[in-house]
Amino acid sequence: MSDTTQQTVIYTVTDEAPQLAAASLLPIIRRFAREIGIDMAERDISLAGRILAVFPEYLDADKVQSDDLARLGELVTTADANVIKLPNISASVPQLVAAVRELQDNGFAIPDYPEAPSSDEERDIRSRYDSVKGSAVNPVLREGNSDRRAPAAVKAYAQANPHSMGKWTADSKTRVSTMSGGDFRSNERSVTLEADDTLSIIHEGAGGATTLKDGLALPAGTIVDATFMSRNALLSFLSDAIETTAQDGTLFSLHMKATMMKVSDPIIFGHAVRAYLAPVFEAHGQALSEAGVNPNAGLGTMLDQIAEMPNGDAIRSEIDGLLAERPPLYMVNSDKGITNLHVPSDVIIDASMPAVLRAGGKGWGPDGNEADTNCVIPDSSYAPVYAEAVNFFKENGALDPTTAGTVQNIGLMAKKAEEYGSHPTTFEIPAAGTVKVVDAAGTVLISHDVEAGDIWRMATTRREAVVNWVELTLARQALTGYKTVFWLDKTRAHDAELLKMITPQLEAAGALEKVSIMAPAEATRDAFKTIFAGENTIAVTGNVLRDYLTDLYPILEVGTSAKMLSVVKLMNGGGLFETGAGGSAPKHVQQLVEQNHLRWDSLGEFCALAESLRFVGETQGEAKALVLGNTADAAITKLLAEGKSPGRKVGQDDNRDSHFHFALYWAEALAAQTDSAELAEAFAPLASDLASKADTIRAELKAGRGEAVDLGGYYFTDFGKVAAVMRPSATLNALIDA
Incomplete structure (x- = not known):
């Protein structure tokens, strides 16, 4: 099947713990999906893969890497897209340099990263590397806005099995x-383009005018922000x-x-x-x-x-x-x-x-x-969001996970909305002068007087993304009935432009009485008051704040943000299903290498998979895909109830054990369901075999725990070595691969 059929689901190859976990989980997913004709195809958006993709002419023919990120970028603009996206490294320079060295050591003749490029060739090399580092993936794939929340099963489990919380005191010095x-924040200036235009960024100093960036073609209705530190x-x-x-x-x-x-x-x-x-x-x-x-x-x-x-x-x-x-x-x-x-x-x-x-x-x-x-x-x-959180906890004590409500999020991120740090319009100013944003007619839209060493940046937010964001918000509010708050500050330049855009839309939809608008600090306190009372709320935020809040509240509510359900409703009809945060992944890899224990929890992958399968069912009228998705949810619920998530220490269950139990519970749920007799018959033998051989499989999975393992690399691992480590049960492999 091709990438352009809805029966193809893309599972991204990424980095660190999620990539290692995929070596164990993906064969299981493929075993179940193939029963209904779904092809689970892989696309490599790992840091190593992205590096190799931008230097094809430096590589031997057998080492050339296809630009899978670009291919996915095209796919997500279509109605056929169905992508399960795992966390990837948003590389800092030290990580990028380390990955380059590892690839060079493995025979890839890519150039060194030039810290201070001094020739046109080095500047070209640096430009290519700069396109890879930072959050290079998300702006390409997120052709829709974000709907992120804790799955019902995850929230219920956290309430019944609360994670540890530190004690807050009124006299805390934090x-x-x-x-x-x-x-x-204080230097931000914003304008909304009245017509299609092409902008330039110009620095005027004692030595004359220098064009920092030109050819920025933007459609009418785009909010343009510029600021500096x-x-x-x-x-x-x-x-x-x-x-x-x-x-x-x-x-x-x-x-x-x-x-x-x-x-x-x-x-x-x-x-x-x-x-x-x-x-x-x-x-x-x-x-x-x-x-x-x-x-x-x-x-x-x-x-x-x-x-x-x-x-x-x-x-x-x-x-x-x-x-x-x-x-x-x-x-x-x-x-x-x-x-x-x-x-x-x-x-x-x-x-x-x-x-x-x-x-x-x-x-x-x-x-x-x-x-x-x-x-x-x-x-x-x-920063006021976190300051208000500190003050609230000093006054009220720690959140009680057993009674807390939940904060869901609808985040504005489509079309690279508010991408302050992941674009080529941020500059360290070389000399004192003035930075101007100029339109095609030469009119200065925004101007800042700057000094040498100041950091100047520009970002954009497109009207079509904003309209879709509001529509998604109102749909979610209607479905849940939850209190809904737009976290916008009318005294901030960007938010003021955004409010001019969304207020008429809310008014036309008759929604002004159904939603509230609060500055972030006020909204933070309101959200905590709401969940402390055991009630639920929807935080409607811009892109950066979306990024912050979808870690903040889940970590407090359910102990981690890795177990969140993150659905990106792509604007042209497809679906992108993100699997949670990967911030602790490096520590997980270190523990696996030293102790053969991977504590990464794939619950986010399980949840994204269930949503992806239901998406196939709903958009293609495939009843069996709905059954597969719903029974995956049943397996998640049982996995949590039975305490089969990974533990932190050697001797406890780890990622591989949880994958086995997910497969067992999924097969059992499929065998027991009555919506599809064909699927029940197809999975009954697998359910029986997994159950009857469970003791053998568990013993094989735990063999070698506590011992060091070799993955063949960190950024560029060895496929065979990873498979040997992550799929150690011959019995389970035989059942899954049959």
Whole structure:
């Protein structure tokens, strides 16, 4: 079957734990799907696959990688799309460089990543790599808006089996620190295009005018936002935040997203490293620069580079002394001495801030103990959401998962809406001057006076995406009856333009009395009040806030965001089914390699699969696909009820065990259902065989646990080695592959 038939479902090949889990789960899915003629096809959107796809001319013919991301980008604009999308690496520069080295070691003759390109060839290479790093995948595939929520079975299980929650006290010293001026929020300017236009971004300085970007063709009704962060304001803020942390006696923790915000946030992260180690840079700045030390890469890379310098031992000694004097750093791994400032991609705000909130405002310090922390979020656009959460918990105590309601989300993200960090319109300004957004007629739409080192960026949001977002919201509100709140701040430039656009649509639909509009801080408090009372609400948000909230509330409500149901209703009729967050995947891989235990939970994949199958049934009139999807849901419910999700420690069930039990319960549900006698007859033998041989299968799955395993790589694993590790039961394999 081809990609363009609805009976083909695309299952994406990604990275880290989700990719390893797929080696075990995908054969099971294929065994069930083939009974009704559905082809589960794979497309490689992993970091390694994306790198190889942009350098075909450097590779031998047998090593050329097809550009599967581009192919999927075309598919999702059609009504035939049915894609199950697993989490992929949104690569930071250190991750990208590590992946390049691994591919080179495996015989792929791709070029090195040029940190400072000095020729046209190097600039071309850098441009190709820049197209791969950061959140390169999501803007391509998300040709629709997001409907994200906890599946009913997951929510019920969390209420009956609550996860641990830290204790909040009114005297907690934990706080959120953010900029009061000079940041992206305060400098934002927005306009809505009245007609189709082509825009340019121009920097005018003492040396004349330079075109930063041109040929930006946009349709009428597009909201254009531009803003900048002042380098001087940022440095002043960081210095003050370090001093405040010292006065409070708390941990210093930086919370950003240097993966998705691939241009701006690594620079801001580097400024934080430089500010924290200011005396060292004041004393050795020139030597560090000459040695190629770049704080944007993080303290970990810096220390490795310093170790190679002639006076490296002396500089390292000064750093160690400064670390002892400065406020203690929030730790990513206290046992291994990995701090919050070590690796830009180690601390991602949408996962790190909920972890602090769930832990009662605590973070791990370098002494291995928990402590209150100063959560430093430089840009104030959405920092008030977390600040309000901290204040609410200080006043009301921790959320009780056994009684809590739920916050669902309808997120605006179609057509790259509000993609602040994943596009080529973010720049570190080289010299003082003025940055202008100019239309085709030469009219200046937006203008900012900037200084050298400021970070300027532009983003767009298209009317058709906004209209679809409101339609999706009203449909969800009508279906659930839940309180529905648009998280929009009328005092913010972008939100004001958005409100001009959506208010007439809401009025025409007679929906103004059915929904509320609140600024994010107010909406945060309202949402917590709602779920503390055991009631439910729908948060209707823009793209970045969607990203944050669909981790924040699930982590507090059900313990993780990896178990969320994420449906993207593609604007041209197809479906994209995302499987949850992958932020902890690196730790999962490390544990598998060291102990042969993979604690990754594939519940998100199970839920996405069920929705994908039902989508086939609903759009194609395939009754058997509906049965397959509904019985997958039944299997999920039993899996949770029986406690067959992966545990964290060796000796407990892991990812592979949960896959076996999902297959067993799915086959049993199919054998027992009465909607399709044909499917019941087809799966009864498999259900019987899996049940009768369960003890043998479990024993085979657990053989070798606790021992180190070899995957043949991290970014580019060996297929045979991964299959041997992830499919260790010959008995189960024989039943599935028959």
